[in-house]
Amino acid sequence: MTEQESGLRITVEPYDPEPAISATRMALLEHPAVRAVLGDAELSVHNLELSDKDSDRAGFEAVVHNARTCRSAHVSGRVDELESVSVRPSDFLPLASEDEYGQAVELALRDPRIAELVDAHGLTPYRPMPPVLDSPEPDGTRQRVIAVGLRGESGDLAHRIIGVRLADGSVIHEPAGVAHPTSDNCEATPAEGGCEPSAGRDQVRVRVLRGSAVLWDLVVVRPEASSGTNGSGIELRYVDYKGRRVLHRAHVPILNVEYGGAGVRAGCGPTYRDWQNSETCFEAVGSEPVGPGWRLCTIPPQTILDSGHDGGGFRGVALWYHNGGLRLVSQLQAGWYRYISEWHLLDNGTIQPRFGFAAVANPCTCKVHTHHAYWRLDFDIITPGNNVVEEYNNPPIIPGTHWHTKKYEIRRTRDAAHNRHWRVRNKGTFMGYTIQPGPHDGTADAFGAGDLWVLRYHAGEIDDGHGFSTNPYVSRADIDKFLNSESVDGQDVVLWYGGHFVHDQAHPGTGGHIVGPDLVPFNW
Known part of the structure; x- marks a missing residue:
């Protein structure tokens, strides 16, 4: 707990997740239906998520993986009916662990050709994109191949990416699907060493109080424990403002990148579906009220976008209160990318989701x-149901009114020419939140899929289920599959909001490297 302004207090307290999660995880590892599909090898559970708002009879979704055969299965059911789970094969492949990557580097450096390149060009290993190379065999089985990047500080070979097959230790010198060897070198030098991974709590309860009045009361989940197939950055749950519910959950379950023609010709991408659950180091100075991974800052935290430098001494979620608002921030890594996951909770009730983009x-x-x-x-404005979504246009697109109600599920584009924005309100109280697009959020292209979706809540629709891939058909956001023409008028509603940032070093523009809307309360 800290007091950073007169009468203002931030409290960070332990919060214990559902006990059903750990019990379900253990049951799936030995479940006969799971082993009938994946075999009797040692299994691991990934992405276990309670999917219902009714925690007494919570449904769950999970992926179970057999590392020996590189095969996975999607498992779903209810935590109180584990004898009746549904199991189906999945193409999910887990990312390379720290141990696997270290093993791959060790094997690569034993290879005579690689050792000669390292000596000649002063190359050092790094974690590239893609992190894992899919290596299908003629009979349909797959091999675990870890990608290893080799970077030179100077000379005619700045970057080369190889693959290491862990099963037999063989090195693939020119794997398909990676950037070509090149003298090009983009972005800043990555930090050496970094900070130690921080154990500690997956989630905490955060409150912002002014005097005896509670402004904000919510649960915050750190990125490494966030939900979804690929994680979802800093995740907010059970968000209350001034004692009334605003959001049941808010997060970024889908993140991807697409390259233009020059990048494709260089072997980049062509697309990547990235992940949002790998925390990396940044600067944050302050106390740790609930132990490692959570830091209540005494000076502003500094990510790579703030300082221009990679690395720091902290990994997890930093909290910083300044000038009428609480900032929650974490720095993530996906290969050479650095992503900034942020939420700003202002005293006036405004919520500012932010996502930033950088690289080493x-x-x-x-x-x-x-x-x-x-x-x-x-x-969940006031209540989970009885919510309605409305859209504003000026000039109007429906004669006689600037606002109109969304009756059924729909995908919409941003339209600055009509000052288009949206609001979600409770039909009984007329209290709600307006969604104002950010000035640099862009407009979706064909790969970008869309700018806003209005959906009816369903358990299991946390994300589109696609894991990491370079395949444009897989890595593209597949939110459209949730559009089923269901009624959303007076229902439990979910909005998906897309931000699109074009990174062109030759024409950097003025928008910076951050996107995100403002969620602004009305009649609160």
Whole structure:
């Protein structure tokens, strides 16, 4: 707990997640239906998520993986009926762990050709994109191949990416699907060493109080424990403002990037579906009220976008209160990318979701590319149901009114020419929140899929289920599959909001490297 302004207090307290999660995880590892599909090898559970708002009879979704055969299965059911789970094969492949990557580097450096390159060019290993190379065999089985980047400080070979097959230790010198060897070198030098991974709590309860009045009361989940197939950055749950519910959950379950022609010709992408659950180091100074991974700052935290430098001494979620608002921030890594996950909770009730984009030394990001981040905003304005979504246009697109109600599920585009924005309100109280697009949030291209979706809440629709891929058909956001023409008038509604950032070093523009809307209360 700290007091950073007169009469203002921030409290950070332990919060214990559902006990059913750990019990379900253990049951799935030995479940006969799971082993009938994946075999009797040692299994691991990934992405276990309670999917219902009714925690007494919570449904769950999970992926179970057999590392020996590189096969996975999607498992779903209810935590109180584990004898009756549904199991189906999945193409999910887990990312390379720290141990696997370290093993791959060790094997690569034993290879005579690689050792000669390292000596000749002063190359050092790094974690590239893609992190894992899919290696299908003629009979349909797959091999675990870890990608290893080799970076030189100077000379005619700045970057080269190889693959290491863990099963037999063999090195693939020219794997398909990676950036070509090049002298190009983009972005800043990555930090050496970094900070130690921080154990600690997955989630905490945060409150902002002014005097005896509670402004904000919510649960915050750190990125490494966030929900979804690929994680979802800093995740907010059970968000109350002045004692009334705003959001059941808010997070970024889908993140991807697409390269233009120059990048594709260089072997970059052509697209990547990235992940949002790998925390990396940044600067944050302050106390740790609930132990490692949570830091209540005494000076502003500094990410790579703030300082221009990679690395720091902290990994997790930093909290900083300043000038009428609480900032929650974490720095993430996906290969050479650095992503900034932020939420700003202002005293006046405004919520500012923010996502930032950066990178460290690599062969690709100096080529034009576009980042796409998709927030999932599960609104429960006052109550889970009885919510309505309305859209504003000026000039009107429906004669006689600037506002119109969305009756059924729909995808919409941003339209600055009509000052288009949206609001979610409770039909009984007329209290609600307006969604104002950010000035630099862009407009979706064909790969970007869309700018806003209005959906009816369903358990299991946390994300589109796609894991990491370079395949444009897989890595593209597939939120459209949730559009079923269901009624959303007076229902439990979920909004997906897309932000699109074009990174062109030759024409940097004025928008910076951050996207995100403002969620502004009305009649509160």
